[in-house]
Amino acid sequence: MLATEKQYVQWFENETLRHARWLSESNQVPPARIVLVDDKTSADEAYRLACAGTSMLWQGDFQNARQLLQALTRRIERSEQRKMSKAANKLSKAAESEFDTKLENAKEIPNLFHQQRQAQAQRSRLLSRLLLELDAGYVSQLRRAPDVSAACTAAFGKLDEPCLISFRDLQGALGAAGWRAKGVPITNLGLSIFPHYGVFAPTRHEYVQLLLDAPLPNKHEVAFDIGTGTGLLAIILAQRGVKQIIATDLNPRALACARENFERLALSSVQLQQADLYPTEVPLANLIVCNPPWLPAKPTSPLEYAVYDANSAMLRGVLQGVKQHLAEQGEVWLILSDLAEHLQLRSRDELLGWVADAGLEVKYRLDTTPKHGRSQDNTDPLFAARSSEITSLWCLVPFDNCNNT
Template sequence: MPLHPAPACVESPSLPPTHPRIHWTTPEGVAASARWRSERGAPAPQRVVMADDTTTADAAYRLACAGTALLWQGDFHNARQLLQAMARRCDATPVRKQRKAAQPVAEHSAGPAGAEAFHKHRQAQAQRARTLGMVLLRFEPDHTLNLRRAPDVQLACTHAWGAPTPGDGDAVASLRELLGFTSAQEWRRVGVEIAALGAAPHNRVFPHYGVFSPVRGEYIDLVAQAPLPQAAAGAALPVFDIGTGTGVLSAVLARRGVGPITATDLDPRALACAQANLAQLGVSDRVTLLQTDLFPPGQAGLVVCNPPWLPARASSPVEHAVYDEGSRMLRGYLNGLAAHLVPGGEGWLILSDLAEHLGLRSRAELLAWMAQAGLKVLGRLDAKPRHSKASNTSDPLHSARSAEVTSLWRLGA
């Protein structure tokens, strides 16, 4: 099957053509405004006050909880310390909950479990994000900060927002989002070592902002170790990588000698990231990138997909790699797989069972979707997670995380 040409992977995030404006009054009583930017889609705050090095964490926390944003005018490092102090207040257990926890077990219920615990945890995280997102910074048109001791954030902001364009003007965004940009920039600079790609230094993947970082190595190891189907073991039968993200699974498969490979994704950021990673790993000649939803045209001997693992609504664009509302991508992959497999081909579904332990999706539902799609299970490889949350007993979802298993389902038509 001829491969389809890769789209131009220009690193320009999908942002609305116009931005709402945020308004405030300066200490001199002058009305001011700037463009509002929020990667998580937060609405522009309606009430904004000025804040500086004299603003206390208690005052800032009270204002933020009441929906008033604080536009920072002081030292940048002091702003970070203020945000950290506000975060401690967000995470502190209220006195009423401390009293309840101190009661004998017989006097109160054991607390929510499963789906209820998950949804309460998500609500708490969303409220925390809203509160901490109320500390704002003003950016110059070239994405720089005019604050004392401000770091150089221009490159990190450019990777998240795109290059500055004439006429942009000043912008206001939250300090919390900026810290996300700079953290992502550090991941992009240092990279993530992938043992399945071989020996250093040619085994690193460099995630871009907004693209899921492959820090969960167990699912990559499963793809590296699973026995190849006979239909894909040759060097001329196509392989599809659905939802490629950083391109790490395509790189692993290319190093295993299969292909040619077509890797798909809807997100331009992911395609730009995959393009860069495949090039620096020396396998770009084996992989064609295609911007499309799920499958490319044609059939393949192996079709790999690692969809988001939790069937819940994403609260920001970055979360779409983790949350798959209504299991849309998972069900789309299962329902379309049989039509895209050559005789003897296999579909590899890489999926955690965390959703099952949280009561968000049952194993019976998953197996029923496979059967309804005309698929049969040829085998399954399992791996326990190695991430720190699996052993963190203070995590609200520890019970589910400690029981989690990641599986590679080998599916046939």
């Protein structure tokens, strides 16, 4: 899973020039300036270095590096909170005042969203400046270092040379290994899904019930699950009795993950294809399901491809391909949150325009209200938008179908 183009990084250690492979899942460029730090380095000093663009190669105790990362995170959060609370104050004052100001307030929402993403990117850059060295096979020589080899191999693929990696990416790999071992319980299905590193984990799965509640089309022999991720939607369709399901994804990690989940459940009705949207050389589908990334914004790293869909390209691509892939009397089930509308990143009219342009119309819509932590956090400047979010299953059919049923 390592990027095909290898990148290397070099630094001085006791006046000796060293070099190693550079690994960064968040697409950070190899650092130009690296200093050595250890248990004696204070959190304030580390924060100052990180803000000044200096990367720090940890030489101390492994567990202390973990604490330093937490201390850095707190300092970054305090600085972010100061910036965001200024913006939030502006919004809440506007919300209490006159209509004109409320309009101003509404105009601020896309800016606030943009600011939040910039803050996230800055946080990721700063936290990625604490590095550690791993020997070939992902072995750390640091004091009290755990065995990270299996978690790193599962996340990043085999590596037969030493590397520098950020502590943050390493923690991501360890966290993912935990999820993969433990699984995410999907209570209304009575099973657990086992996500892999870099694959959209259905921790927020309010839409599962929508897929269980939607009436299957009369003919439902063949279904496509476009952008299958962990395979969750395909599993629901299989449980509901669809005989042949073809699931696609562009991300090889998703395909490996879905395959493992299907095997755990001994599902023989699902085939997997690596494809940009639609599978090839398969029959027409009676049902096409898709849960595209919900926010039309540019992903900044491969890990964001499941969350952000630049210019709604996946959503529009799926809609445009329906006519070519749907059997007569077939249906499309699109899972979509309206958060993008509340954030003014896409309008309802735009969405309905794309549906109509694809020769489709809405047969019905099932809605649910998400209960995840972020929608309840009233300190978030975008609370009004996030707490109004509705997740829907849009059942779409070709114009002529709807009139004939």
